[in-house]
Amino acid sequence: MNCGELKNLIEGGWPERARCRFDAARRVNEVTCERATLVDLCRRLFHEWDFSFAGLIVEEGADDWRLRYVFYGERDAGWVQVIVGAPLAENVFPSIVVEARIYAADWHEREAEDLFGVRFEGHPRLGDFVLHDDAWQEGVAPMRRGFDAEAAMRDRRPEADWRPRRVVHEPGAFVMPIGPKFSGVTESVHFLLETVGEDVIRSATRLFYKWRAVEKLAEGKTAEEVLLLAERFAATTAFAHGLAFCQALEAIAGADVPARARALRVFLAELERLRQHAGAVQEICESTALVVATSQAGILEEELLRASGKLTGHRYLFGLLAPGGLLCDLATGACREALGEAKAVLSRMLELESQLRISSSFLDRIEEVGVIFPRTARAYSLVGPVARASGLARDLRRAQPYSGYESFEFDVPLEEEGDGYARLRVLFAEARQSVRIMEQAVAALTEGETRAPINLRAGAALGAVEAPRGAAFHWVGLDDGGRVSRYRIVTPSFANWHSFHLAAEKFAFQDFPIILSTFDLSVAENDR
């Protein structure tokens, strides 16, 4: 599949009903089609032409809807954005979930229905998603233009007798509710585990307890203000999300980021990935109650946090990014020093790995639990280490490179088993690759500017990065005054939480926290 040929393929396949515009610089095929063509076109993109589903972006114009379905493929295939429009009054669109069998779009359509009031015909279950029915009445559409984001919404008519939906109706079946506050130091999320005894037969995840409506808050703010939100809505991966936002702005303005800033960005992004993976390893060790290994991984994470703090001033890399480059330069010597520290941490991380590999009590807990099969990973368009442990190797750094990743040598680790152990192995393998990239990034540091002037103008663009947990997409629309008119964040945790219940089902209760930890999911990233 070549992105240049796709235009003929689409316009030939649906003559008169789909128009295609190819942007060679950004490698984007923008397809405008009718509602009747949407399902068929998306189905062929996903199932026949091997595109992954990135996300659905709803835009409300002055008098019309624009729904943008974003797909991405391997390097040559580039991006496809399928656009469907309709007048504001006609807010019913065909669902691509069941008919086109793109399950990855399930939560996107549910979210759009909740926040915009757009309906999707053929979707099996809408409602009670972002806006919990026990807190909000139906018919509230907070992402619509007229809705006041700053004022508290006093008129509430919640569903007083809201109860979770039950699926298991065996004799003796019951629901075990967990959360939103559970265990020691955990994020707020609610699980409903249905069972008749030992095994979890069905599990459901209820998210959005932490919904801060970042996308709504961004509207009408300047790019500088929204950058603060982009960095702070999911701060364990702050740099990756800030970078995706800045890349979207740079694409709108057509600005080139100086070479030194590009290399520094890669260096910092990989430092963040290494730290996040060390934290994920610690969580996995902790869930299996392997105390010494937990402490060892905790030491590594703290050392990387300190290395980040020493290099940049902030342990989570806040306040470094700016549209057009970086807010401040970092000394090459200091980067070398940080690289040395990262290398030292990596060598001890690999020692930890080799010891975990021969700890049978540990392996018994994570091998063959929480299995995600490759076909599921593909159907749900999973991302990040979770996808790469299930045989899906699509990594944005390789598939759609940005910030100069195309000039670095690295491998994309791949495992096929899809169990907890495979996910752990991918984390270790990626940590190795991160240090390899950091080494090349430091070598590529040339003298020069770290920030290019940027002239923000009206427009819209997508920024995409491979965040530590997987592919993150930031869609930014700017108005004539350079203020943000639409901001949509598709996060890796949003994609991976969608499939988490499949991994938890058919396993025993005591496996649940272990499966959860091997997924390395962030609630803050999902809830936004």
Next chain:
Amino acid sequence: MSRWVVRGIRTGIKTTGYPSGPEHAPGVTPGLPVGGEFGAEAAGLAGRCPTHALAHANGKISVDYRRCVHCYRCVRGVERSLAWRAGWEWAGLTGEPQVRGQLGRPFQRSLHILVVDAGDCGACLNEVKQLNNPYYNMHRLGFFITPTPRHADVLLVVGPVTDHMRTALKKIHDAMPTPKRVVAVGACALSGGVFAESFVCGKGASEVLPVDVEVPGNPPPPLAILHGLLVAVGRTPPVPLVSTPSEPYPER
């Protein structure tokens, strides 16, 4: 299994000397800005702060640490910048200290803490988690994390308190036995941070709960959270949450 024991022993002691000794490792804190005399530039500098943490009067800048989100816009990309100080003893008493005050002697070496995430971005929570790793090891001070409100003496709340978490947070606080204290951690829990004020977020935990100790920072480093807990039990004196140029910040 013996391999793990050997490995643990070989690692040696990593734990910080704080609070009884010094801690000089680089990168343990993001630091905070310091106010001062800036003359005609004061208004411009204070105007750069996106969360209104900086206020100026007569050419002097004062800092409200509860609002600072470490965006570094008052020090990076400006000609004359605010001074920046390291350190981590940032926690102050708030609310009605004369009514509740610090927890007394019975709690000073045995404190059970319930951590509630009320919309946190993940960073504050991650820093709380670091308190249990060998570098900080808060067990040595008699501080323990508990999963149940029935055993908790301190409710440690992070995040700006989202709409969907408000009920849960109130219920958790009600379920705790007295005497109890609330420690709010991070700029979001103190002022709403970058998320306030909106239709789903208020201006921090004090709108929902009686907050006793406030720990500034975005996120506060583990040592600052430790200081907040020491303040809650009365083992360390609190510090002011707002610095004014006439009253420089106390350094111990």
